[in-house]
Amino acid sequence: MLTVLVKRIVQSSSERKAVWVLTGGADASSTQLESSLEELYLALKGTVSIYTMDQRGTGKSSPLECEAIDKQVVGAAVDFNAVADCAYSLLSKMDRQPRSYSTSSAAKDVVYLSTSLQTENQEIYVYGSGMGSHLATRVMHLAPKNFKGYVLDGVISEMTKTVAHITSDREAAASQLAALCDNDSTCRSKYGDDLFNVRTMYDAWRTLPTELDVARNACVDLLCGKCKDVKPSDMLRVLLDVGIPMSSKSTLGEIPAVMQRLRRCNEDDANKLRDRLQIPEDKSYYDVWTESRAEREIAFGDARTPSTQMLTQLIKHSELWSNPSPSWDQEQQAIKKSTFGVDQALDYAWHCVLSGNSSDPSCSALEDYGHQLSPSIDFWMISNMKPLLYTEDQYDHNDATIPEGASALIMSGKLDVGDPLSGFDDQHLYMKGDKKRLVLFEGNSHGSGFMSAKPEDHSDCGAMIIASYILAGGDVSHVDESCLSEVPKLEFKTVPLCHPGVCASSKKINVHVKRIVEGNAERKAVWVLTGGADASFPKLESSLEELYLALNDKASIITMDQRGTGKSSPLECEAIDKQASGAAVDFNAVADCAYKLLGKMDGQPHSFSITSAANDVVYVSTPLVSDSQDIFVYGSGMGSFLAARVMHLSPKSFKGYALDRVIGESTGNFAHTSSNREEAATRLAKMGDNDSACRSMYGDDLPDDQTMFDTWRALSAQLDDADNACVDLLCGDCESVAPSDMLRCYWMLAFPLAGHQHAEKSQP
Known part of the structure; x- marks a missing residue:
């Protein structure tokens, strides 16, 4: 037996509906979902109970623990010697049944828990985002009773999805972004005569890596200095993954301008790029990135935050990887020919170690990944690799059928890098059943944006559409998409x-x-x-x-x-x-x-x-x-x-x-800040005068006919004439400064009147 943690927000009406919110994989712990769950609850007007869980293997649900990597942040160096040891020990903890932590097992948890937690006449809906859409689709395969609707957001295609080729996914999203710019007169005009009418923006972006590799200009210097250890095109791909990431909606709109500055590269372009990327004058982007990566390699996260690393990698490489595995050497060539590709040495190294087969085509990535670290580590001699991956079951790579009496809502963002539009199209094409509705978000970098890990990608429209689907009882003809017209499009406005x-x-x-x-x-x-x-x-x-x-x-x-x-x-x-x-x-x-x-x-x-x-x-x-x-x-x-x-x-x-906090139009004057502070101090003192507890602290030192502010106003002169421990505390021998000067500094820094601390009774 194992433990699964479930969280629930209970409905405030008798509608008898419930929705499961699933993320899966790297996002499978429920902790980070709480604000989104509350938002969905409000969009549903409190009429629907909301459930989520820590997927088995994560958080507080019998986690697959590996001490060597559990406390690392994403991006920290992975010691694959330790991973091999973990795989061996975890196999024993699983009773040698790695499939017990598969997506199918998690889907059966949802059905099992629903039976335990809900009455038989309750309508149940399932929402899945990213890897959670993979989990939600697996629940659909099980066709449980009372499950009336499935929302697949940021879809992972059952038939065609493989995470072994992220580069092709990113290029597809980039072409969509370029098309938006092509159709925007402001954006297109920025390229001027550099872009002939017969040429698309993506054509220009696709040739940029080759152009940079043969160029000798300030932008090449900015990217990698003398470029001894790396090519300009390599750093362009890093820039589009880390510096101006196309995976974030907040930076998507900058990419056309960045690409044009790199293509044109006059002095102003190079200066603007340096300022935007915050690169010191004596360094290149390669220098800054290398330093940042070295710091991140040794970074550790909050020990209280549950890790999901092992479960994520287990599911990814058992269910969402090409079989047989592609060759890392061939994938490297595809990356180097791309503009928006990302290095996947770490992914391929994980696959090698978890496969337990040092002859797997993915294994040359182990050596490459080890050389990327600082200092480098030789992983080629790992001798204790044991296979942890499990084989496909009857549901893998088989398209689901929408169960009788149920329906499906499929959502995607055109600019989704991780779960591209092709998955959305495939799922629609291969999923059997007529009761399905497609919703496409033009400018989103991940699905509807409702369950995004990035605050800037969050879209309330996603929650509203999901709520309309559930409140309509899963009737896809009554889904309200009207908010799509109100969602701010990715614009290039001036x-x-x-x-x-x-x-x-x-x-x-x-x-x-x-x-x-x-x-x-x-x-x-x-x-x-x-x-x-x-x-x-x-x-x-x-x-x-x-x-x-x-x-x-x-x-x-x-x-x-x-x-x-x-x-x-x-x-x-x-x-x-x-x-x-x-x-x-x-x-x-x-x-x-x-x-x-x-x-x-x-x-x-x-x-x-x-x-x-x-x-x-x-x-x-x-x-x-x-x-x-x-x-x-x-x-x-x-x-x-x-x-x-x-x-x-x-x-x-x-x-x-x-x-x-009004600044008066006729009286506001920053040239006389002191008088403004004195006015605020007068009001604070008056509050003290009217508070018996505060006033009593002054005892006989404050006669009835004297206000607290009178005492404060006289304090500066009294301190300058005094010779006591408080004067010593303020300025020591006070040779270069008067005690009254330090009193004013003290009040400005330790207890600023502009802050919230002035309400504390201890201040007077």
Whole structure:
């Protein structure tokens, strides 16, 4: 017997429906799913119970433990001597039955647990993402009673899928991305005369590796310096896997520009690439990547986080690998001929060791992988390899039939790198049964985006479509796909550097916008603005989701990287950009930056003013929000200043303005920060005066006719005249600084009035 951990969110009605959410493989522990489960529960309006589990072999479900690798993060070096030992010991723990941890065993767990946890008249649905779609399809093969619907998201094809050829999957997604750029006039125009009308964008990208390998220019130097140990084309593939990964929706839109800069490679292109990749002047991307990889090789994760490595590799190489295995030498050749391919030496090395056969065609990867490590390790002499892989069962590579009375919803993203569109097409083609519906997301980098591991890839539309399918009782004709028209497409948009009436220039700049789309027809939208030092939105993610939930998904939420920050044509100054807050500022460098930035601004510094940013909000709202939609603006801190400026513009359809932590338009003045702090301190002291417990701490030192702030205001002079232990604590012998100076520093650094700590009763 073994243990399987199950988690459940219980429905709040008597609808008698339940949905299993399955990820499988590397994502098979339920811990990381909790926020997505809550989102689906809300989309289902609490009428459906939601179940998930730690798949057997992961988390708290009788995990396949291998101490040598369990605490490593993904990307850390794998000691295959230890893996061989683990395989041998795990075989005994499995009672020499490795199939007991197969996908079929996990599918039978779902059916077994459903019988134990749910009543017989309850409708059950199964959602699977990525390797979880493979598991969900296996449940379909079992055709259990009461299972009414199957949602396959980011589909792994039963008939044709092999993870032995990731390169071909990535190239397919890249061609889809290139087609989007071909059909976007702004993106296509960036290539100018370099791209003839008869040539596709993907044609240009496909020839880039060869062009780089024979070129001698600043971009080649940037990629690999003297390129003694690696080719420029090798580093291009690393760049598209790690530096500007096409597996992430947040960087997909950058790839066309990066490819064109590498093709054209003038001085500005090389400088922009260096800045974007944060490569020091004296180093190449190869240097930075090598250093980063060396650090990652020895990295360890949180010991409390359950590992899924062994189960993932066992399933991948038993069920999702070509049989017989392809030759690593041949796969290397395919990778080197590609533009977007990735090195798979680690994958092939895993297959070799788990196969237990040192003569397997995959095994030359063991030597290559060992040489990649720093220092290198010779794995060729592993002598204790034992076969851990299991053979196919009756379900492997056989297309499923949708059971009688059930249906299937198949979802995919056109730009999905891991589970490409071909799997979506194959599953539709080979799956038997008529009750199926296909949903395709144009710009998603993984399925519907609902169960993505990356926050920036998350799509609420995926959850809404899944919910409509379940609430309709699995009737595919009633699936509501209307939110697809509202999902922000992967666009290559620009805005004017100078809006009318602000300044004069014909240049364009980029503004990066993010949106959470409303879940109903309320037709409302809220702009969330911070402005200034907080004007880039990654730190806002959790707050945006909180507001969206507070609005019961009745309003779209929109935010942006304000022009000059984040991914919106940033005002970059290398001398200070990498400094931490509070670090010394070299004003000689600042003066140089100011001169250079003036040129980048086309001599129009007003183009980065608050008024310009306010015009961006109005300009961007036009394509994102319909004329019938009410728009509201929330601004906090400097964002309140920006929100008030939008109010000055009086745009149509803007119905409300929420100003939080307000900067007064007529009185706000950063030149007198001290007086602002004194005003806040006065209010804090008054709170202390009105709190008997706080006031009593001062005892007889504070007469009834004296306020707490009177005492504080006199403290500076008293300390400067005193000679006691507190003065020693503040500044020692105080030869170069007065005690009152250090008192002000203390309050600014240890207990900043701008922070949340001022509410603590201990402060007065």
